Amino acid sequence: MADSDKQHVTLISSTIIYSVLILLVLFRSTPGYTQSSTTISGFIKNDILNEEERKWLNAHDGKIKLAPAPDWEPMEFFDENGEYQGMVADYIRLIEKKLKVKFKIVRIETWEKILVLAKTRKIDVLSAAQATAERKRFMNWSTPYLDLKTTIIVEKSQKKTFTLDQMKGMKIGVPAEYAVGKFIRDNYPELTLIDVLNGSEGMHKVSFGELDAMIMEVPNALHVIENEKITNLRLAGDTGFELNLGLGTRKDWPILAQIIEKSLASISKKEHKDIYAKWIRL
CATH class of the missing domain: 3.40.190.10 (Periplasmic binding protein-like II)
Incomplete structure (x- = not known):
């Protein structure tokens, strides 16, 4: 190949590479693009969380302690095999699925003790409770999801x-x-x-x-x-x-409150209806 032809090919190759790089830069700077829409570096395609929230949640996967009310059938309870069950339990599993995370379910004997542990941050999440003035002092509260x-x-x-x-x-x-x-x-x-x-x-x-x-x-x-x-x-x-029952999260983890709020907002009307119909028979 003549030197002039080689120079021509090199010029074309350089132009193509440069154009691709420009397109990549433009794509990444497009409004609405976030790394969390990819599957690279632990991020999830079509994630409802932003990059900061996903990193935080991945670091706490399986470590966030959630304490259900122990004897509140059919809302939430532990069955004869010690398995967490009930209407609220189905919501928690749906939230886990949407967030692609697992909570650490902790069984506590009484609701009174659960509140004491939540105040001292030995419990991270209350699964379904009323946001009273007293409880707002030590926990952040989601939008209610059950009335x-x-x-x-x-x-x-x-x-x-x-x-x-x-x-x-x-x-x-x-x-x-x-x-x-x-x-x-x-x-x-x-x-x-x-x-x-x-x-x-x-x-x-x-x-x-x-x-x-x-x-x-x-x-x-x-x-x-x-x-x-x-x-x-x-x-x-x-x-x-x-x-008006929402999820309570420990006050010093505001990012968890944001994450929970996004998960609740992603629950469809059909998903709400299906859970309600499974447990409530009037």
């Missing part, structure tokens, strides 16, 4: 419909440290509230006449009545208080 009405349960011989302002003088059970108890104490200080371990314990106490009424979430109440065959109780009124 639950609370109801008044009485023995069937009580025929009337109840509201909270009609219950003075009655012994009323509420699960210890639940948001509905704080609501009633703040707004109806004249009422006599008695803390119980959980809804099941409280409803059995009503059934045997140890309490006059129990206040709890509608799905939990229906589940206990059906599955524990408590045939002498009925739902007798609405408290007017609705639980």
Whole structure:
């Protein structure tokens, strides 16, 4: 090949390489392009997280401690094999799938102890709880993803419909440290509230006449009545208080709050409906 031809080929090759480099630079500077849309260096195609969030989450995969409420069927509970189950558990698994991460599920005996551990940052995530003023002091809170009405349960011989302002003088059970108890104490200080371990314990106490009424979430109440065959109780009124449940994350990890919020925003209406239909039968 003549020297002039070689020079011509070299010039063409250099021009092509230069053009490719220019295109790559332009592509990477295009608005909306992030490295998290690739599969390079641990990033995920079509990731809902940005690069900083993905790096943080990858570094904490399997280490983020989440403590479910231990006896809150059908919302969340541990079955006879110690497996985490329930409506909230299905949401947590869906969030894990969307984030491509695993939480470390920690089993704690009581809700009261869970809150103590969350305050001292020995627990990183609360899976489903009301963002009260007190809880906001030590945790960040997501947008609520579950809304639950609370109801008044009485023995069937009580025929009337109840509201909270009609219950003075009655012994009323509420699960210890639940948001509905704080609501009633703040707004109806004249009422006599008695803390119980959980809804099941409280409803059995009503059934045997140890309490006059129990206040709890509608799905939990229906589940206990059906599955524990408590045939002498009925739902007798609405408290007017609705639980708006979100995920709580430790205050010193604001990036985790951002990540959780993005995962919840990515849940479709169909996914919400499918989980609800699986666990709630009215």
